[in-house]
Each structure stands twice: as structure tokens, then as C-alpha cells.
Amino acid sequence: MNTTERLEKQELRHAKSGLGFGVVSGMTWGLSGVIMSIAFGMAPFTEGASLLVAPLVGAALHDGFAGFWVFLFNLFNGKWREYGRSLRTKPGLLVCLAAMFGGPIGMSGYMLGITLAGPSYALAITAIYPAIGAILSVVILKEKIGVRTWIGILLSIIGVAIVSWVPPDATSFPYFYAGIALAFLAAIGWGTEGVISGFGMDMVDPEVAVGIREATSFFVYLVAVIPLLLGVVGYQMLFGAFTTASIGVIAIAALLGGGSYICWYLAINKTGASRAMALNITYALWSVFFSWLLLGTQITPTLIIGGLTIVAGAVLVGANPKELINLRKV
Amino acid sequence: MAVLLPLRFRILHLMSTKEAGVTSAEIMQELGSDYGKEKQFKKKAMEGHLISMRALGLIEVETVSIDEKDELITSYKISEFGTGRLKFLPQAYK
Numbered sequence: 001m002n003t004t005e006r007l008e009k010q011e012l013r014h015a016k017s018g019l020g021f022g023v024v025s026g027m028t029w030g031l032s033g034v035i036m037s038i039a040f041g042m043a044p045f046t047e048g049a050s051l052l053v054a055p056l057v058g059a060a061l062h063d064g065f066a067g068f069w070v071f072l073f074n075l076f077n078g079k080w081r082e083y084g085r086s087l088r089t090k091p092g093l094l095v096c097l098a099a100m101f102g103g104p105i106g107m108s109g110y111m112l113g114i115t116l117a118g119p120s121y122a123l124a125i126t127a128i129y130p131a132i133g134a135i136l137s138v139v140i141l142k143e144k145i146g147v148r149t150w151i152g153i154l155l156s157i158i159g160v161a162i163v164s165w166v167p168p169d170a171t172s173f174p175y176f177y178a179g180i181a182l183a184f185l186a187a188i189g190w191g192t193e194g195v196i197s198g199f200g201m202d203m204v205d206p207e208v209a210v211g212i213r214e215a216t217s218f219f220v221y222l223v224a225v226i227p228l229l230l231g232v233v234g235y236q237m238l239f240g241a242f243t244t245a246s247i248g249v250i251a252i253a254a255l256l257g258g259g260s261y262i263c264w265y266l267a268i269n270k271t272g273a274s275r276a277m278a279l280n281i282t283y284a285l286w287s288v289f290f291s292w293l294l295l296g297t298q299i300t301p302t303l304i305i306g307g308l309t310i311v312a313g314a315v316l317v318g319a320n321p322k323e324l325i326n327l328r329k330v
Numbered sequence: 331m332a333v334l335l336p337l338r339f340r341i342l343h344l345m346s347t348k349e350a351g352v353t354s355a356e357i358m359q360e361l362g363s364d365y366g367k368e369k370q371f372k373k374k375a376m377e378g379h380l381i382s383m384r385a386l387g388l389i390e391v392e393t394v395s396i397d398e399k400d401e402l403i404t405s406y407k408i409s410e411f412g413t414g415r416l417k418f419l420p421q422a423y424k
Contacts, residue, residue: 003394006402014381078369086336090418142387142411202388202415203339205370205379269382330387330411 008325015324018270022279023314025263030286032256034294035249036062042246044237053230055111057237058250060221063103065254066261067214073262074211082208091203096216098197098209103217104225106189109182117179120166125183127160127284130277132191137273140195142328145274149323152316153278155309160284162306191277197265198273206265213265214258271318272327278317285310334364335423337371338379342388342408343423346416351392351405354380380406388412 001009036058039045045054074080086092106129113122130153137143145153173179201209226234241247260283267276285307291297318324335343341357352360354376365371383389389406397403416424 003396003402006396007391007394007404010402011381011385014378015385076369078371081334081368082336082370085334088333089336089339089420091339092336202383202386203342203418204336205338208336270385325385326387327385328387328411330409 011325012321015271015321015327016318018267018272019275019279019318019324021263022267022271022276023282025260025267025276025280026282027286028256028260028263029280029283030288031290032062032253032260033283033287034290035253035256037295039246039249039253042249043244044240045246047237050233051115052112053233053237055115056108056221056225056230057234057241059103059107059111060218060226060238061241061247061250062254062257063107063214063221064218065251066258067211067218069255069258070207070211070214070262073258074207077207079205079208082205083211086204086208086212089203091200092212094196094200095204095209095212098193098200099213099216100220101189101196102193102213104220106186106193107217108225108229109184109186109189113179113183113186115179116175117173117177117183120164121176121180122183122186123164123284124161125180126186126190127157127164127281129187129190129194130274130281131157132187133194133277134191134274136191136195137198141198141273142330143272143274144323144327144329146320146323148316148320149275149278152313152319153274155313155316156278156281157313159306159309159311159313160281162309163284163288163303165302165306194264194268194273194277198268201265201269206269207262210258210261210265214261271324275317279314282310282314333420333422335420337361337365338383339419340365341376341379341383342412342415343419345389345406345408346413348407351407353403353405355403356405380404383412388415 040054040058045058110122110126113126134145134153138145197209197213226238264276264280267279288303288307292299340361344357344360345352354373358373358376384391384406387409389412390409392405392407394402394404
């Protein structure tokens with residue numbers, strides 16, 4: 001093997017590790033979501049003054065704890081000084097902007113979408129975020145996306161729609177269309193987050209970017225989302241959670257959530273935002289798997305068909321090694 | 331010099347000051363006085379940064395060779411695309 005071949009092999013190994021991080025990000029996000037649903041079945045989240053309080057407070061606590069865990073991680077790997085350095089630069093501030101799109105806009109839209117339109121519609125609609133992200137990554141990051149990758153992204157989205165689809169039941173959702181609109185907002189939020197953070201990570205370490213992202217998101221929930229949308233009841237639930245066992249469950253979910261985010265951002269950095277996002281939405285499949293494993297949820301033929309479609313999509317996304325070596329048209 | 335840059339940004343900045351390509355060992359030599367005491371400042375991590383930055387188009391491979399220990403030695407230089415990113419540098423580094 002000559003030197004050029006060895007270099008190419010080294011570069012391909014690096015990009016493939018990014019694909020692996022993408023899959024693990026989906027797996028851990030799915031598990032984190034299942035554990036969050038356990039926390040939402042506990043006090044004080046079952047005593048919400050309105051339907052909106054518990055999901056938003058839960059999301060805030062999740063990001064707060066995730067920020068704490070990621071900071072500990074960065075403390076041990078010697079990157080804690082990078083927080084201040086990054087925040088003094090424009091790329092670091094871009095990561096903060098990405099955090100706002102991902103947390104307060106993306107996550108809140110998702111949570112409110114589930115509440116107002118039901119989980120199946122909300123999940124299916126938010127799963128289009130890799131397509132939005134892929135279009136943005138072509139425009140903003142100049143990413144190269146081949147036909148196979150596009151098909152993979154679309155297959156993954158269709159798979160998520162199949163997995164999350166249940167026929168509309170008798171339960172009425174009086175604010176159904178508002179819920180659908182909010183789920184779209186979440187998809188735009190997450191797609192934008194991946195691309196803006198990808199831009200920032202050209203100059204900021206991915207693991208540090210996640211730490212900044214989680215902390216910024218928590219801060220914005222605390223000073224804007226909770227007071228503006230929930231008021232005093234929001235803070236009551238937030239502080240109330242610390243006196244119950246649910247806080248431990250959220251801390252565990254956030255440990256997985258923070259780990260998931262590190263994997264997602266590393267995947268964006270090593271293998272491109274569009275591929276990372278398409279692999280990240282395999283969380284829909286993983287959450288079904290972990291719900292079956294931990295909560296005894298039934299596996300139906302629809303889930304299997306949807307699951308296989310997601311896997312086929314994910315395989316296509318990583319199928320072209322040539323695309324992995326030069327991620328952008330520059 | 332002013333407050334230190336994030337390490338990855340500093341690598342890009344360092345390359346913008348060099349005519350010729352630089353290897354990971356040379357970068358570590360040059361930046362050691364500023365970042366050397368930090369746990370993140372390791373050969374493997376540095377190579378990881380460089381491979382990512384190359385795939386993202388910020389830097390280019392100039393030469394590649396194999397040393398006496400049969401290790402791949404790659405020298406990189408900043409690309410035109412990477413030079414564009416320098417507009418985000420704080421004033422003190424411009």
C-alpha cells in the first residue's frame with residue numbers, strides 16, 4: 001500500500017467512526033426518551049396545572065443536567081478552558097444560536113406538538129428534520145450529497161412515519177393544527193441547529209460545542225421559555241422536581257441525552273451534517289425497541305416494516321465511501 | 331497575545347501564518363507554550379482535529395510520507411475555504 005492509499009484509509013476510518021457515532025446518537029436518544037417518559041409518569045409532572053407545563057419543565061431539566069454531565073466530561077478530558085475561549089469568538093456564539101434553534105425552538109415545538117396533535121403526528125412530522133437540514137447543509141456548508149444519500153434520507157423519514165403512525169383515535173385534539181405547525185417548527189429548529197452548529201464546529205471542538213449548547217438551552221428555558229409561556233407554575237414544578245424521585249430519573253435520561261448529543265455533534269463533524277442527521281433519526285426505531293424492552297410495549301407489523309425502512313435508509317446514507325472523504329464542495 | 335483562541339481555531343490561524351505545510355508534531359511544537367499543559371493537547375487528538383478539518387475542506391494535504399517508525403506523516407496547509415473562515419477571528423489575531 002502506498003502512502004496516498006494509507007492516508008485515504010486513515011481518512012475513511014475517521015469518517016466511518018462518524019457514521020458509528022451517528023447511529024449511537026440515535027440509540028442513546030431513543031433510550032433517553034423512554035426514560036424521560038418514565039419521569040413524566042412521576043410526581044410532580046403528573047400534577048401539571050396545564051398540559052404544557054410538564055413537557056417544557058422536563059425539557060429544561062433534561063438540558064440542564066445534560067449540560068452538567070457534559071461539563072464534567074470536558075473537565076476530565078481537559079477541555080473546560082475551551083468554553084470561555086469559544087464563547088469569546090463568533091463561532092462559539094454561533095453554537096449558542098444553534099442551541100436556541102435546537103432547545104427552546106426545536107424541543108419545545110416537539111413537546112408542544114405531541115401535546116396538541118398527538119405523538120404519532122408530531123413524531124412523523126419532526127422526523128423530516130434531516131431533509132430540512134440536508135437542504136440547508138448544501139446551501140450553508142456546501143455539503144456534497146449524492147443521489148444515494150438523498151434516497152437514504154427520504155427512506156429514513158418514511159420509515160419514521162410508518163413507525164410512529166397510528167390511525168387517529170377518538171380522542172380529540174382541539175388544537176390539532178397548532179400542534180402540527182409546532183411540530184414543523186421543531187423540524188426547522190433541529191435541521192437549523194445541525195447546520196449552524198456544524199458551521200461553528202469548523203472552529204470549535206465538538207465536545208465543547210455540546211457543553212455550550214446544553215447550557216445555553218437550559219439558560220434560555222430558565223429566563224425566557226418558562227417565564228413567558230408558563231409563569232410561576234413552571235418554576236414551582238422545576239424546583240418541586242428536586243424534592244421527588246423523578247429528578248434522579250431525569251438525571252439518568254440526561255446522562256444518555258448528553259452522551260447522545262456528543263455523538264451527534266461528533267458525527268456532524270466527522271461525516272457531515274446531512275448524514276449525521278439521517279442516522280440520528282433512527283432514534284424513532286430505538287425508542288420502539290427500548291419501549292418494548294423496558295416498558296413491554298407491543299411490537300406490531302407496522303413497527304417492523306417501518307423499522308426495516310429506517311435501517312435501509314441508514315445503510316444507504318453511509319454506503320458511498322467516496323462521498324465520505326471530501327464532505328464539501330470546496 | 332490576547333485571550334487564547336479555541337484550539338481548533340488556533341490551528342487554522344497557525345496555518346494561515348505559514349507558507350509551507352505543517353505536520354501535527356510541528357503544530358504541537360509551535361502551540362505547546364500556550365496549550366501544552368492541557369490534557370486535550372495530545373498527538374492523537376491533534377491528528378483527529380486535522381483529519382476532520384481536512385474532510386470539511388478547511389485545510390488541504392500538502393505532502394504525505396512515512397517515517398522510520400512506519401508512521402504516516404502528513405503535512406497540511408490552509409485551503410482557500412479555510413482562509414474564508416479567518417474573518418471570524420477576534421481582532422487581536424487579525
